Amino acid sequence: MHFDALVIGAGFAGLYQLHCLRDRLGLRVRVLEAGGDIGGTWYWNRYPGARCDSESHAYRYFFSRELNDEWQSSERYPGPPEIRAYLNHVAAKFDLRRDIRFGARVTAAHFEDAANRWRIETESGEKCSATYLVTAVGCLSAANVPAIEGLSDFGGKWYHTGEWPHEGVDLAGKRVGQIGTGSTGIQAAPVIAQSAAHLTVFQRTANYSVPARNAPLTPEFNRWVRENYDEIRETTRQTPNGHAFRISRRNVADVTPEERQAIYEAAWETGGLQFRATFRDLLIDKAANDTAADFLKARIRAIVKDPATAEALADINHPYSTKRPPIDTDYFETFNRPNVSLVDLRAEPIERITPKGIRTSNREIELDVIVFATGFDAMTGPLLKMDIRGRAGRALRDAWKAGPETYLGLQVPDFPNLFTVTGPGSPSVLTNMPVAIEQHVEWITDCIGHLRSHGIETIEASPEAARAWGAHVDEAANATLMTHAKHSWYYGANVPGKPRVFMPYAGGLQRYRKICEDIAARGYEGFVMDRGRTATVALTAGDFAGAAASPSPGV
Ligand code: NA7
Numbered sequence: 001m002h003f004d005a006l007v008i009g010a011g012f013a014g015l016y017q018l019h020c021l022r023d024r025l026g027l028r029v030r031v032l033e034a035g036g037d038i039g040g041t042w043y044w045n046r047y048p049g050a051r052c053d054s055e056s057h058a059y060r061y062f063f064s065r066e067l068n069d070e071w072q073s074s075e076r077y078p079g080p081p082e083i084r085a086y087l088n089h090v091a092a093k094f095d096l097r098r099d100i101r102f103g104a105r106v107t108a109a110h111f112e113d114a115a116n117r118w119r120i121e122t123e124s125g126e127k128c129s130a131t132y133l134v135t136a137v138g139c140l141s142a143a144n145v146p147a148i149e150g151l152s153d154f155g156g157k158w159y160h161t162g163e164w165p166h167e168g169v170d171l172a173g174k175r176v177g178q179i180g181t182g183s184t185g186i187q188a189a190p191v192i193a194q195s196a197a198h199l200t201v202f203q204r205t206a207n208y209s210v211p212a213r214n215a216p217l218t219p220e221f222n223r224w225v226r227e228n229y230d231e232i233r234e235t236t237r238q239t240p241n242g243h244a245f246r247i248s249r250r251n252v253a254d255v256t257p258e259e260r261q262a263i264y265e266a267a268w269e270t271g272g273l274q275f276r277a278t279f280r281d282l283l284i285d286k287a288a289n290d291t292a293a294d295f296l297k298a299r300i301r302a303i304v305k306d307p308a309t310a311e312a313l314a315d316i317n318h319p320y321s322t323k324r325p326p327i328d329t330d331y332f333e334t335f336n337r338p339n340v341s342l343v344d345l346r347a348e349p350i351e352r353i354t355p356k357g358i359r360t361s362n363r364e365i366e367l368d369v370i371v372f373a374t375g376f377d378a379m380t381g382p383l384l385k386m387d388i389r390g391r392a393g394r395a396l397r398d399a400w401k402a403g404p405e406t407y408l409g410l411q412v413p414d415f416p417n418l419f420t421v422t423g424p425g426s427p428s429v430l431t432n433m434p435v436a437i438e439q440h441v442e443w444i445t446d447c448i449g450h451l452r453s454h455g456i457e458t459i460e461a462s463p464e465a466a467r468a469w470g471a472h473v474d475e476a477a478n479a480t481l482m483t484h485a486k487h488s489w490y491y492g493a494n495v496p497g498k499p500r501v502f503m504p505y506a507g508g509l510q511r512y513r514k515i516c517e518d519i520a521a522r523g524y525e526g527f528v529m530d531r532g533r534t535a536t537v538a539l540t541a542g543d544f545a546g547a548a549a550s551p552s553p554g555v
Contacts, residue, residue, distance in 0.1 A: 005448070006120055006130035007031045008106050008386075011040015013136035013421040013437045015087060016061060019094045020445040021134075025452070030130070031096075032122060034105035038091055041138050042083040045184075047161035047373070048171075049191035051079045053183065053273055053327050054432045056217065057225040058244035060086065061434060062233040063442075067093065069229070072222050076272075077214050101126075108387040109133055111416060116457050118417065132448055135383060136421045136437075139429050142381030144374050144495055146179075150353035158370040161188060171195045175366060177358055179350075180373030181207050183326040188373055190334040197339065200365055202358065204345040205323075205487070206316040208296045212327040213271030240508030242427075242435030247277040252288035264295040276321045283480050289319040296320060303332040310335075312344040322485035324429070378489040379424045379503045380404050390415035390460075403492070403501030407461030407469050407526055408516055410440065416458040416531070419444045424503040425473050429490070431509045439509070443516050447524065456529045464539060465526030471541035476507035507544075515544055 004027035007014045014031050015038060022029045035043040042052075052059050056073030070093075071086060078086070091097050105123040112119055118133040143162040145151075151158065159169060161184045176196040178189055181203045193199045225232065235244050252260060267275045281288040297314040304310035313332060334340050348360040357367035377384075380400060388396040391414045399405060399412060406412050409426025410419055421440045422428035428436055451459055477483060482490060482502065492498035505512055519525045526539050 005132040009136035031100040032104040049187040137382040142377040174368040177367040185373035186326040242431035318485035403499035411461040416460040468539040477502040
């Protein structure tokens with residue numbers, strides 16, 4: 001069967017892309033989704049304590065005021081069931097389900113040069129073709145289970161948080177080992193500890209965390225959200241990270257140490273990701289960052305009663321927020337429970353998994369269940385899991401051998417009519433995702449609309465533009481302190497053998513939006529339309545609005 005557009009994935013991105021292409025452009029669209037229902041990352045992430053770190057009033061679509069008015073969030077941060085309920089509401093309102101096939105995992109997508117179309121195949125052998133291929137596969141959807149020797153011999157059960165069984169896991173009375181202390185592990189540990197007989201947390205890298213301070217939302221707050229739709233929407237568009245809070249304009253050095261302490265204390269009480277919005281220079285000036293880092297480390301030492309555990313938890317050696325900053329509910333407090341212990345893997349690394357548990361260099365810890373909160377093959381992983389081939393059979397896996405090469409994170413040279421929503425090289429994971437998703441989906445929709453109204457068959461990134469953009473992505477990252485945390489999934493460092501390239505665009509979503517708009521307004525500069533018929537425009541990193549000159553990192 002042939003479609004105008006084939007969309008892979010039915011999360012926030014895929015649903016909105018379907019709506020835009022079908023209902024605004026009138027295209028024949030099919031969505032293929034590997035999961036059994038809509039939700040994307042929230043279909044899979046059902047681990048204990050799972051919750052979105054963006055606040056409910058911003059973690060939503062903004063394309064429809066009516067939709068905003070209809071939806072009531074129940075808590076400050078939405079949990080997976082509420083996000084799925086929201087997306088179900090969206091799907092029903094815009095009648096989206098009829099064009100989505102579930103349980104359809106795309107395994108291959110090959111571009112056929114002669115016909116200018118994509119040929120797509122699913123795991124079950126289903127085949128179809130499409131003029132445009134849009135990947136809406138999410139950035140954090142390829143689970144990373146580390147290859148620790150002995151896992152297959154383990155006598156208990158093991159789970160990755162990102163592929164948690166939908167029926168739940170009964171941890172009551174169980175000895176649970178949790179590997180990983182990123183955002184996920186920090187959310188999961190306090191909840192697992194409540195039911196497990198004993199929880200052992202295996203920490204390789206200590207992490208900062210700020211209390212989330214989740215709470216029920218009042219009817220007054222929900223009314224405020226309805227009444228201030230325009231302002232909230234505008235804020236998410238003006239900030240570098242797409243959240244509904246603004247980043248302070250002051251620098252750390254603008255205030256006295258006492259004032260600074262009071263500001264941090266107030267932010268700690270408010271809770272959430274906005275802690276990093278307290279000063280504008282936290283991510284660009286190491287001395288400024290040190291003040292936040294010291295404050296947060298002091299909090300850990302004040303909360304955790306056992307001095308050795310407190311020291312291991314506070315022994316953090318990357319600047320604050322240079323890895324994805326977690327927020328938590330009672331994470332550090334959890335280590336005061338009698339049934340929780342911490343294993344510092346820097347002092348005693350894991351040697352192997354045994355039939356009975358985990359053996360470190362010092363001892364064997366017996367376990368009934370191992371929880372891998374070990375993250376994802378981020379950003380490129382979900383794309384490279386599929387066999388995507390562009391012109392002349394060129395594999396994306398080969399094109400990206402040395403790291404992802406994209407133009408704006410939207411297109412790849414030699415892969416015509418392939419659009420990657422929140423692809424590598426776009427702000428994506430450094431933002432409140434739905435806002436970045438909306439921007440991408442709308443840009444892609446406008447672009448496809450332009451192609452159709454101008455009788456253009458194909459569009460692809462020019463190699464020169466992709467090279468220039470890659471240089472600019474580097475430049476934007478280098479203008480921040482994120483280069484101090486090279487051991488992060490932003491750099492692909494969590495997956496052995498993955499190229500070490502800073503993947504998201506750190507120049508800020510508001511700046512990125514402007515760059516994308518300007519490029520479209522200049523006739524899609526840097527893109528090649530109907531290759532062979534048009535000339536390419538050579539670009540350099542300097543063409544992108546001098547973003548590195550006044551860094552405003554989108555994190
Ligand atoms: P992250 O942030 O990648 O965290 C994974 C954690 O697992 C982190 O603490 C890792 O330590 C640890 N890890 C990974 N592999 C191992 C091995 N082999 N041994 C011990 N520890 C290991 O993933 P999350 O799921 O927490 O968060 C991902 C994003 O989802 C999050 O940022 C939000 O955007 C939503 P490391 O730091 O690599 O030393």
